[in-house]
Amino acid sequence: MARFLTLLTVLGTTLRAHSTPTEAAPAAKLSYCANFDDLPENPGGFDPVTDPVMTYKGISYLGFVVATQQNSAEKYFDIPSQPNIINSGTQSQASFGGSPALQINTTVTGGPKDTFTLKSLRLACLVTNGAETSNANGCTVLFVGNRRSGAKSVTYEYEYPNQEIGNPLATFGTVTFPDNFKGLSEVFISLTAVQNDVLGVDPLLDDVCLSIQG
Numbered sequence: 001m002a003r004f005l006t007l008l009t010v011l012g013t014t015l016r017a018h019s020t021p022t023e024a025a026p027a028a029k030l031s032y033c034a035n036f037d038d039l040p041e042n043p044g045g046f047d048p049v050t051d052p053v054m055t056y057k058g059i060s061y062l063g064f065v066v067a068t069q070q071n072s073a074e075k076y077f078d079i080p081s082q083p084n085i086i087n088s089g090t091q092s093q094a095s096f097g098g099s100p101a102l103q104i105n106t107t108v109t110g111g112p113k114d115t116f117t118l119k120s121l122r123l124a125c126l127v128t129n130g131a132e133t134s135n136a137n138g139c140t141v142l143f144v145g146n147r148r149s150g151a152k153s154v155t156y157e158y159e160y161p162n163q164e165i166g167n168p169l170a171t172f173g174t175v176t177f178p179d180n181f182k183g184l185s186e187v188f189i190s191l192t193a194v195q196n197d198v199l200g201v202d203p204l205l206d207d208v209c210l211s212i213q214g
């Protein structure tokens with residue numbers, strides 16, 4: 001009986017601790033930086049049918065393909081962690097319908113209410129002028145995070161600096177997200193080129209650091 005009462009006391013303390021208004025975020029199920037380097041290398045195109053990222057470590061990278069330094073566009077960039085990055089090309093966007101996005105795949109993570117916290121990522125903008133060129137240039141990147149809770153979306157804008165074209169290789173910027181990029185189900189990424197005479201602008205990503213909460 002004494003042991004039973006002790007158990008009740010412990011449970012009561014635990015329950016009270018959980019119901020305080022300043023409840024701590026649920027413990028992370030998984031926390032990592034994704035460098036995509038264990039994914040199969042892109043054989044040369046940007047075809048999302050042959051090289052989709054799809055779901056990687058619990059997150060679906062919608063509209064992204066795997067790319068390496070050897071690709072026609074990536075050769076202009078200093079890739080942060082070799083060999084792979086992910087690229088949302090114009091073809092991918094057409095196939096996936098609109099802005100590329102990171103979306104939690106709860107089938108993989110196992111909890112239907114799982115969310116993620118986006119901490120940081122490396123990013124470069126790829127500017128294309130038809131089939132002719134694909135060079136680094138400045139761009140404005142808007143991240144829109146939708147909350148699992150249904151609360152108002154969170155936004156964060158990042159300015160990717162203009163880069164020298166050619167030599168040296170263009171560098172990736174580091175995007176560090178504010179603390180409110182948590183409890184998310186998805187994050188959409190949209191880019192606007194600083195220069196207005198280009199046909200398209202796409203994000204290249206590497207080292208995506210996040211945690212998944214259950």
Ligand SMILES: *[C@@H]1O[C@H](CO)[C@@H](O)[C@H](O)[C@H]1NC(C)=O
Nearest residue numbers: 054055060061105106107108
């Ligand atoms: C989510 O994961 C499941 C199981 O692996 C997979 O069948 C499905 O295609 C994934 N969804 C997306 C959008 O990647």
